[in-house]
Amino acid sequence: xxxxxxxxxxVCPLDRSNVDTDAxxxxxxxxxxxxxxxxPNLFDEWRYLDHGEPGMDNSNRLxxxxxxxxxxxxxxxxxxxxxxxxxxxxxxxxxxxALLDYGFRVIIAPSFADIFFNNCFKNGILPIRLEExxxxxxxxxxxxxxxxxxxxxxxxxxxxxxxxxxxxFEVDAFSKHCLLEGLDDIGLTLQHVADIRAYEERRxxxxxxxxH
Amino acid sequence: MTPKxxxxxxxxxxxxxxxxxxxxxxxxxxxxxxxxxxxxxxEGLRLAGRKPWRAETNLATPxxxxxxxxxxxxxxxxxxxxxxxxxxxxxxxxxxxxxKMDDLRQGIVHVVGPEQGATLPGMTVVCGDSHTSTHGxxxxxxxxxxxxxxxxxxxxxxxxxxxxKTMLIQVEGKAGPGVTAKDIVLAIIGETGTAGGTGYAIEFxxxxxxxxSIEGRMTVCNMAxxxxxxxxxxxxxxxxxxxxxGRPYAPGEADWAKAxxxxxxxxxDEGAKFDRVLTLKAADIQPQVTWGxxxxxxxxxxxxxxxxxQEADPIKADGMRRALAYMGLTANTPISExxxxxxxxxxxxxxxxxxxRAAAVVAKGRKVAAYVKQALVVxxxxxxxxxxxxxxxxxxxxxxxxxxxxxxxxxxLAMNDDRLEPGERCASTSNRNFxxxxxxxGRTHLVxxxxxxxxxxxxxxxxVRELSKR
Numbered sequence: 001x002x003x004x005x006x007x008x009x010x011v012c013p014l015d016r017s018n019v020d021t022d023a024x025x026x027x028x029x030x031x032x033x034x035x036x037x038x039x040p041n042l043f044d045e046w047r048y049l050d051h052g053e054p055g056m057d058n059s060n061r062l063x064x065x066x067x068x069x070x071x072x073x074x075x076x077x078x079x080x081x082x083x084x085x086x087x088x089x090x091x092x093x094x095x096x097x098a099l100l101d102y103g104f105r106v107i108i109a110p111s112f113a114d115i116f117f118n119n120c121f122k123n124g125i126l127p128i129r130l131e132e133x134x135x136x137x138x139x140x141x142x143x144x145x146x147x148x149x150x151x152x153x154x155x156x157x158x159x160x161x162x163x164x165x166x167x168x169f170e171v172d173a174f175s176k177h178c179l180l181e182g183l184d185d186i187g188l189t190l191q192h193v194a195d196i197r198a199y200e201e202r203r204x205x206x207x208x209x210x211x212h
Numbered sequence: 213m214t215p216k217x218x219x220x221x222x223x224x225x226x227x228x229x230x231x232x233x234x235x236x237x238x239x240x241x242x243x244x245x246x247x248x249x250x251x252x253x254x255e256g257l258r259l260a261g262r263k264p265w266r267a268e269t270n271l272a273t274p275x276x277x278x279x280x281x282x283x284x285x286x287x288x289x290x291x292x293x294x295x296x297x298x299x300x301x302x303x304x305x306x307x308x309x310x311x312k313m314d315d316l317r318q319g320i321v322h323v324v325g326p327e328q329g330a331t332l333p334g335m336t337v338v339c340g341d342s343h344t345s346t347h348g349x350x351x352x353x354x355x356x357x358x359x360x361x362x363x364x365x366x367x368x369x370x371x372x373x374x375x376x377k378t379m380l381i382q383v384e385g386k387a388g389p390g391v392t393a394k395d396i397v398l399a400i401i402g403e404t405g406t407a408g409g410t411g412y413a414i415e416f417x418x419x420x421x422x423x424x425s426i427e428g429r430m431t432v433c434n435m436a437x438x439x440x441x442x443x444x445x446x447x448x449x450x451x452x453x454x455x456x457x458g459r460p461y462a463p464g465e466a467d468w469a470k471a472x473x474x475x476x477x478x479x480x481d482e483g484a485k486f487d488r489v490l491t492l493k494a495a496d497i498q499p500q501v502t503w504g505x506x507x508x509x510x511x512x513x514x515x516x517x518x519x520x521x522q523e524a525d526p527i528k529a530d531g532m533r534r535a536l537a538y539m540g541l542t543a544n545t546p547i548s549e550x551x552x553x554x555x556x557x558x559x560x561x562x563x564x565x566x567x568x569r570a571a572a573v574v575a576k577g578r579k580v581a582a583y584v585k586q587a588l589v590v591x592x593x594x595x596x597x598x599x600x601x602x603x604x605x606x607x608x609x610x611x612x613x614x615x616x617x618x619x620x621x622x623x624x625l626a627m628n629d630d631r632l633e634p635g636e637r638c639a640s641t642s643n644r645n646f647x648x649x650x651x652x653x654g655r656t657h658l659v660x661x662x663x664x665x666x667x668x669x670x671x672x673x674x675x676v677r678e679l680s681k682r
Contacts, residue, residue, distance in 0.1 A: 016531070016534070017527060017528075017531055018406060018407075018506050018531070020506075020644075020646045022625075022644070022646045022647070022648060022649050023646065023647060023648070026648055026652070027625050027626060027627045027649075028627070030248050030276075030627065031248075031277065031289075031291040031292050031294075031295050031627065032291070032295075033251035033252065033255070033294065033295055033298050034251075034252065035252045035255075035359075045647065045648045045652055051652050054291055055291070083527065084407060085406060085407040085410070085440070088406055088407070088440065089342065089437075089644060089646060090341075090342050090625075090644075091249070091340060091341055091342040091356035091357060091358055092248075092249065092358075093249065093252075093340075093358035093359040093360060096358075111407060111410060112410075113407070113410060113440060114410055114411060114440070114441075114442050115342055115355075115356055115357070115358065115437075115442060118357075118358065118361075119358035119360070122358060122360035122361070123360070172233070172235075172374070173233055174231070174233055174235045174372075184360075185360070185361075185364050185371075185372050186260070186262075186363065186364050186367050186368060188372065189237060189364065189367075189368040189370050189372065190367075190368060192228065192229055192237060195228050195229045195237065196228055196237070196239070196265075196368065196369060196370060199228040199239055200239075200369075203239070206474075207334070207470075207471070207474065208467055208470070209332075209463035209464075209467040209470075209471050210241050210335070212463075212464075212467075
């Protein structure tokens with residue numbers, strides 16, 4: 001996994017609550033057996049006016065000019081600003097894959113759905129929970145005539161909006177460490193092989209039917 | 213000793229090690245695998261030169277992409293076919309048991325697992341599918357995971373987890389006639405909202421939950437995720453143990469008594485503390501119908517489409533207006549005046565034998581309304597289908613004008629050819645009414661199997677309790 005380094009990015013404001021993973025990446029694109037290539041179909045049903053299928057040439061499709069991702073102000077955005085319960089619904093990891101493939105590295109919202117939140121960290125995306133009033137303030141700035149740019153500093157847990165006050169955020173120490181170092185869970189878990197074996201030996205006696 | 217919740221017991225019996233910061237390595241007893249969320253996990257194993265830690269703890273079956281009709285032609289969509297073939301190849305290569313598309317035991321993972329006794333009380337169960345919470349009905353700790361975690365469980369048999377907060381949802385008293393597990397869980401979600409359970413593991417309890425069959429409890433636990441909770445479960449009782457006994461993967465004679473002795477401890481102790489407690493009265497719950505694009509947007513069949521003008525919170529009111537526009541509905545319309553174009557009876561929420569029986573009772577001797585373009589019945593597994601046919605349910609449905617299909621996820625998420633066309637309105641026994649879920653532009657109303665069958669007959673939503681009086 002790529003290490004998470006401090007960067008400055010454009011904020012794209014998606015002003016809807018309960019954005020589900022079906023909306024982030026519709027089901028027809030889940031037929032792929034790859035991890036990459038989902039970016040062009042991120043938010044497909046909102047982003048385009050016609051129906052999308054895997055393998056289509058998206059450059060020929062009808063663009064929904066009213067959808068925020070198609071607003072030229074937010075071209076190249078790498079920070080997604082969202083509302084409560086972002087990423088609810090299906091556990092599909094294709095959702096963070098699509099966001100990452102499009103170029104989003106950070107998602108800011110008042111709250112996230114659990115599975116999505118967890119899946120973000122596994123892919124080097126930083127989901128940041130902020131109080132609703134702070135999110136409201138960021139929406140107001142991001143909706144302005146000029147795009148809002150924010151510096152994201154994970155090491156010091158600070159967001160620095162251009163020309164504004166710094167905003168601190170919480171992240172659990174373990175997830176932060178994994179993001180900063182680009183560590184994956186399998187490698188970390190395999191450091192504890194002896195513990196897993198010891199657990200299995202104990203469990204084999206307590207619950208032998210689980211080992212037949 | 214401090215009284216423990218069921219969640220405490222399930223959690224503690226699976227901790228391999230715990231760090232000072234509260235992260236724990238949690239042992240996973242069973243992983244269910246399907247074609248959509250596994251190919252990238254198997255690819256990861258291959259690239260790293262790893263093997264499954266315990267291949268025999270995994271059980272696979274294709275469900276999301278499989279056709280529900282014309283199976284003798286195979287899968288005609290080449291991309292879907294590749295995905296199912298990739299599952300076949302991966303299972304063969306890594307030594308994982310798979311019930312393939314032509315196997316009688318094939319079906320929706322969350323129907324197949326309990327049916328086979330592959331998911332048992334006290335187990336930790338995971339699957340790359342958010343409706344894995346279903347298995348909590350057996351007193352298991354079961355939750356959905358992403359593909360990276362599917363790979364981690366394959367490689368290490370463990371997940372890195374933090375303990376959730378606990379919520380007790382008590383549904384007290386007896387549910388009225390015509391009120392099913394689906395109505396109970398939709399009413400619960402109406403109370404909690406879709407994010408109310410975020411960060412919690414939910415234990416469902418109370419007389420109305422205990423009164424449910426194991427299948428009914430599966431319907432309730434299945435939709436815990438729709439309340440935001442990854443895991444939902446019910447304490448083990450005699451019904452649980454009776455359900456498990458004799459199933460192919462259940463413990464045999466030699467281990468049975470020992471297993472039962474442990475399973476009988478799988479309940480919250482008297483006086484155990486929960487972070488949140490929510491109580492509903494079963495008698496207050498009516499048959500439910502969702503009206504919007506989130507499962508929390510739900511009202512009783514006797515109600516009306518809500519009016520955003522009455523909502524004080526401007527963000528919520530905006531969401532309601534957007535939902536009404538998408539659903540093509542006008543505020544204050546009585547629910548019983550909403551016509552339906554299609555009906556779908558199936559999905560991991562409601563495709564088990566008793567769901568089909570409940571729908572068949574309504575369909576028997578009646579006809580699907582001429583206005584309804586299609587009414588599908590999709591059993592949850594080949595074995596459910598076989599059982600239903602042995603009981604003559606297929607004849608009842610076919611004579612009433614329903615289509616009787618092969619098992620799979622089907623129109624719940626419309627990855628195969630079963631889908632809604634833009635603007636079509638569906639009475640569906642599935643779990644999500646999100647925009648586009650059943651097909652781009654499709655409009656989904658979540659209901660119980662009996663209510664779906666009643667909607668098919670009437671051509672509009674109708675109170676199944678009224679229909680049964682006639």
